[in-house]
Amino acid sequence: MIASLLGISPAHWAALLAGLKWTIFLSVVGFLAGGLVGFIVALSRISDSVVVRAVAVTYVNLIQGTPLLVLMFVLYFGLPVFGLEMPPLAAACIAMTMFSAAYLGEIWRGCLQSVPRTQWEAADCLALARWERMLLVILPQALRIAVPPTVGFMVQIVKNTSVASVIGMAEMTYIGKLINNATFQPFRTYLIIAGLYFLLCYPLSWLSRRLERKLNVAHR
């Protein structure tokens, strides 16, 4: 019989690893899908159209003013009353996407706006079209500024996937609860879960800080 590691049996470790895979999956979906929508949100926030701006601002304020858990509840419990099939995975993915989009949109809007006004004007003076100006001049510069806070927000995404456990998504925290129900060792179990999240998040935090320092040095 294979000995258990840290008091967790091999079977439970297997379950944890499966949960870890779902945590990573949700994080990636949150980042990619949320990033895509977030990009649109960021552009909308600085659009010339008052209506587009208003919609974007409303969206951001709505999402940033409600807890992620409530958003997940609205999707998971609320939407099915309209006849929509909403398994935990779908609700979790949509919620993570909406959540990330709002925050990433705000971060990226800030980065776009921190590209000096003079760059925008210079691009205009070169008779570039609006989209050419964005693609060739503004975005490349905004991208550099955006990398550290974006990597930093990825940590938030990973941590927030734990909320999906509440609606039955079998990610790491959910598996942790199951293991605890089997072993009645909550202190050990949840410390190990915390440790696994730490192993996921700390490298991202470290990377974000490192990139921030490099960026500040480069700016000077």
Added chain:
Amino acid sequence: MSPIVSFRDVHKSFGAVPVLKGLSFEIEKGQVVALIGRSGSGKSTALRCVDRLEKVDSGEIIVCGHRVSDPKIELRKLRQDVGIVFQSYNLFPHLTVEQNITLAPRWVKKANRTSARELAKEVLAQVGLSEKIDAYPEQLSGGQQQRVAIARSLAMRPQVMLFDEVTSALDPQLTEEVLRVIEQLAKQGMTMLLVTHEMAFAARVADRVIFMHEGLIHETGSRDILRNPATAELKSFVGVGL
């Protein structure tokens, strides 16, 4: 009468770079001493050593009876006897002029609110800024801020005042108002050590001038040495200064 400030064979290095190489001098009560020299001569370092803003490597410094060079010295007692004014004024931005001045008297000397306010009015009158008592530093010009800084130091009733290039950060037209206050203080008998670039002012106000060069006193004497420098080094320095 024992001197108020006494340096004896003081050495100090910053890392591997020696800045003070055996500095010795004395300041008597009521004397106004101007400390001049090129950048890097050690004059600012010497001044900062008086108030223990820098620690010496060897040698002895005695100020108002306190052994400053002793590592175990009670700094709070020393700093009640020594007042210092900085080049960048260092007023507390979140406090009014009155609060800047009364902060130390109230917290260190346990003065009550009324007597502290009276004290503030008194020192502000001394520097000619009575009407600014409720203003914030950001509402004042550089010269006014520096005068408030002087008042703030005076409020602690020090025995000796140190001035670290206090006009270097000011526009020329604001420099005069600060120099006038310092001249007033000198006339009132305050013992003062000034590190300054203002040769004309030093010539006007100083009882003694110390010219430092490479960490040591190169030439010293009354204010006349500025008009008639003896050494070649001071000759070239003063030629540049004026």
Added chain:
Amino acid sequence: MDYSFDFSFLRDYWPMLAEGLWLTVQLALMATVAGFLLGTLCAVASTSGSRILRAIVGLYVEIIRNTPLLVQLFVVYFGLASLGLKFSATTSAVIGLTINIGAYSSEIIRAGIESIHKGQIEAGDCLALSRWQVLATIVLPTAVEKVYPALASQYVLLMLGTSIASQISAEEMTAAASRIQSDTFRPFEVFLVIAALYLLLSFAMRGLFWALGQFAFARRRKLGTTL
């Protein structure tokens, strides 16, 4: 769409909602105050010059910032109970939320402290103020005023984070909503209502912090400028 919205549950269940709302507010306020004090303590410790203190605070901050709040609350509520330290759901929530927001506050306030011009501290020292007096009258007031907007944002996020406490049986607003929706079978309306309530709370909190800032920072109130 053959679904008719029905908000009539509010008529019968508003007391339950109000109680949940009240606990949400209490949790948020208690954790904010305690977290601010803890954060200030840690920020002072980590800028004190002592390498040991800086390392301890650093470890604390990194652990909290790289683990989810939900798991932290589980450790406090379930984990400590198994070791003999049994706290009520509300107490566990306050403890967990305080420890969580204390780490974030510490980082923010530390940044504020480190941004203070060294000359200010020298001036304070040379006026014969003790280290603690310089800290209390010059460093902390200026540092907190500088980072006040960042702190306020964190505390609003904390209020939203109290919803997680529903998972350790704290009877705050999200828990109340869960119970109501399982009673009334109106999940969409119920959760929509509390989403709106959280939004209102967010606005209220921001307003409260603005007013507090005007009261506490006299210079800003009178001159309208930032440090």
